[in-house]
Amino acid sequence: MTESRQIHLVRRPRGVPVAEDFAVVPVATPDAGAGEVQLQTLLMSVDPYMRPRLDADQPLDVALLGGGIARVVQSRHDGFREGDLVRHMAGMRERFVSDGRGLTPLKVDPDLPLSVYMHALGGTGLTAYGGLLEVGALKDGEQVFVSTAGGAVGSVVAQIAKLKGCYVVGTTGSDEKAAWLRDVAGLDAVINYKSGPLAPALKAVTPKGIDVYFENVGGAHLDAALARMNVRGRIPVCGMISTYNGDREGVRNLSNLIYSRIRMEGFVASDFGHLRERFEADVTAWLKAGQIKYQETILDGFERAPEGLIGLFEGRNAGKMLIRVAA
């Protein structure tokens, strides 16, 4: 028996979540029984996709949905040894017991920090890779627009597109993030969407239109992109963060889909299991060669998970927002 903690949703948020919507709840974690392991979470992820689920399938007063990397600290299971690292989607639990289902063994490259397995080599990286290359059907040298290019998914999308010889423009919400995208990630143009109307700014930096718009925002971003899409353009729809807190800005330019024969298509990372091996090989190589750069915003302390989640909607993350629970 070990004392540990969980993060619970204790009431449904109205608009942007606030601290009082969550609670850090002490729980007693039993020892591993026969055929079980006990796990200690090391890193947890907070992601925009969680927000709509707080209105929907996330129950109150149980561990908040989410995933992380954990270490096996007790094993009475033939498939795991103490010290093994695993990925899990068991929710926000500091420690927990599992029969092994839903745990994915994690082999890490000694030249890469563990945290990259939570972003560029984790679900967000796979989302970027599959969304851009498979759903977006990117061709080398195309014109690409990435929204929230400073975020965990967007920054990987933008850099993969650059590696494929594309002209890449991105939007982000601060001059500091814009400078990183331009100077470090190597984008061709970056717009701080808070500094003026988006549509004319996007037009100015897309003289050859847009072949692929990687959609993370919705609303005015989508309208601005629709006005610039080339014939047979693709819009892989990864997220629509502008709509998640209830402010559903209407989209008005959808009739552009017709004459330009544009395809918009939604997806989630779990669609891309068949790509995982190629993704891991490609992105590991790109990271080790310094061809994909990343930023992380790491909050130390299990109890800071709600702060991290809320911070996503305030743009407080540069790159991936992570919670470090233990080393």
Add this chain to the structure above:
Amino acid sequence: MTESRQIHLVRRPRGVPVAEDFAVVPVATPDAGAGEVQLQTLLMSVDPYMRPRLDADQPLDVALLGGGIARVVQSRHDGFREGDLVRHMAGMRERFVSDGRGLTPLKVDPDLPLSVYMHALGGTGLTAYGGLLEVGALKDGEQVFVSTAGGAVGSVVAQIAKLKGCYVVGTTGSDEKAAWLRDVAGLDAVINYKSGPLAPALKAVTPKGIDVYFENVGGAHLDAALARMNVRGRIPVCGMISTYNGDREGVRNLSNLIYSRIRMEGFVASDFGHLRERFEADVTAWLKAGQIKYQETILDGFERAPEGLIGLFEGRNAGKMLIRVAA
């Protein structure tokens, strides 16, 4: 030399077009020269797709865009004989001279009226066929929702889906059209969208959700459909008539694309040249077997083309709106 007429756009419409935006202009049509034919238009089509083009690529004071069926009345061209029927997209001209480019010889089935070659066996039929079966990737037995199901395209879409064993619901704007769709075309459920809020009405008649939404309307129709789409649903985007006259109702439910992995894709009839042979064989057989029913609204007189076009936006057509110019 023959006296004839053209329809011109004489000013850009504001919102719904009015009669004063158009003029019937007398012109002198020369005789066919060497290598030319003179044609007499028999039937002309007016279609919703024309409206956005009145704001865009339609020049003022020349023949209005559009197409029809014409008869060769003089021929000095080896490829055409007097009396031959052709399809053309030469604009709204009562008579005109052509070197043959852009004319498509028309072979008619003696058991079918000429007018069906302007709808079920014309561009609107091909739009319906390709949009539903190719872009919509319809599978037998699926759940289908068709907007403007009483229109020229929608009524063919709905009946092809019924022939494929699907459950089919449609919307239309009058009880009379709704009765035709239910009683003659055999739809499973029909909503008069003017008689109350659409979203709850659509929910009530789609207990198994929607696999394919054939989009002709946009705005509130699209939002209502998005709320009912099944996982891996498809939305072939044929038109967005609710937006064409400037009232661009914002669409708010697009984030449903993500988790349900919905594909929305625009298209135009000219994408479907590779389907034409199969389309003509299938639809001819279905029409002759009485398996596809149709309605026509035929206005007699070349000069009534503007009235016909304006009438589309007032829902004055049951099925295809045509202008009969000559017999």
